[in-house]
Amino acid sequence: MPTYEYECRKCSHTFEQFQSMSEEPLKTCPKCGGKVRRLIGGGTGIIFKGSGFYVTDSKKASSAATATSSQTKSAKADKADKADKAEKSEKTEKSAASPAKAKEESA
Numbered sequence: 001m002p003t004y005e006y007e008c009r010k011c012s013h014t015f016e017q018f019q020s021m022s023e024e025p026l027k028t029c030p031k032c033g034g035k036v037r038r039l040i041g042g043g044t045g046i047i048f049k050g051s052g053f054y055v056t057d058s059k060k061a062s063s064a065a066t067a068t069s070s071q072t073k074s075a076k077a078d079k080a081d082k083a084d085k086a087e088k089s090e091k092t093e094k095s096a097a098s099p100a101k102a103k104e105e106s107a
Helices: 061-106
Strands: 003-008 014-018 036-039
Antiparallel strands (some): 003 014, 003 036
């Protein structure tokens, strides 16, 4: 059940009343008996209770550890691939330079 805020038009007294949504709004001020109007409030913020509302809460610790280890493995594999490509390019450059040296020596 919501809490409604009222203000008296005669004496400017403000007060809150805990009412059901289906109840009729109050019409008289409890202080002076004048007419009141129901104020429009901002309401309250949403309160999330429990786990699972944050990125870190949505995964189990074991799955997070697995994800971290798989990322580490893929990073190591990338480094190994780069090293293999560098070695192959060095061998290719040496083999390309070798026939040129052989031609110079035979001439």
